[in-house]
Amino acid sequence: MVSGIHTNDRINVVPVKFSNNSFLKKIINELNRRFHSDISPLAMDLDIGETFSEERAQYFSTQIIASFSSLTSDVSGKVLLITEVDLFVPVLTFVFGEAQLNGKHSIVSVCRLHEEFYSGISDDDLLFQRTMKEVLHELGHCFGLIHCKDWDCVMHSSQGIEEVDIKGNFYCKTCARSVIGLK
Numbered sequence: 001m002v003s004g005i006h007t008n009d010r011i012n013v014v015p016v017k018f019s020n021n022s023f024l025k026k027i028i029n030e031l032n033r034r035f036h037s038d039i040s041p042l043a044m045d046l047d048i049g050e051t052f053s054e055e056r057a058q059y060f061s062t063q064i065i066a067s068f069s070s071l072t073s074d075v076s077g078k079v080l081l082i083t084e085v086d087l088f089v090p091v092l093t094f095v096f097g098e099a100q101l102n103g104k105h106s107i108v109s110v111c112r113l114h115e116e117f118y119s120g121i122s123d124d125d126l127l128f129q130r131t132m133k134e135v136l137h138e139l140g141h142c143f144g145l146i147h148c149k150d151w152d153c154v155m156h157s158s159q160g161i162e163e164v165d166i167k168g169n170f171y172c173k174t175c176a177r178s179v180i181g182l183k
Helices: 021-034 061-071 124-142 161-166 173-177
Strands: 011-015 039-041 058-060 078-083 097-099 105-109
Touching: 011 021, 021 039, 021 124, 058 061, 061 078, 061 097, 061 105, 078 124, 097 124, 105 124, 124 161
Parallel strands: 011 039, 011 078, 078 105
Antiparallel strands: 097 105
16 A cells, blocks of 8 residues: 655645534645645635535535536645535435546545444544545545555445445555556
8 A cells, every 4th residue: 555645736625514623634634644745725615505405405516516616726736625514416325525537626525424424423533534535535536546446445436334444545556656646
């Protein structure tokens, strides 16, 4: 597994309907540790109310990214949205996140990464581990990575929380090597 990733791309972390500032800071600190790049928070005001589906009681992640794209055209680097709301795409019951393959934008929701969502028991360490796996996964898509067959790779696809827990939390050597600018 590859722990130190070198990229010339700046990574902007944008909270959207996200209230836990200490958790956000922890995510940014971990990204700074893992990526040798400029990682910083970016405060932007985005109303995602129009992306809410009353029928599903969830927010449409693809529409959030599309709405945000026009607001960040002058922002250099990648843009990672972090939210607490539950996300979906029409063909799936839910998604942990979504990203533009080889693109600029990604979004990760911590909603279904909370252990209390499944068991009623709070576990902050497990929430952080799961969140970092999904953040690294979605950023990997922005860097051009597709799903990996290696279960130890963070780019392995996760259809449910059990698969998030099973997969590794680093890019495998093959995935890290396949992205220009990653070493």
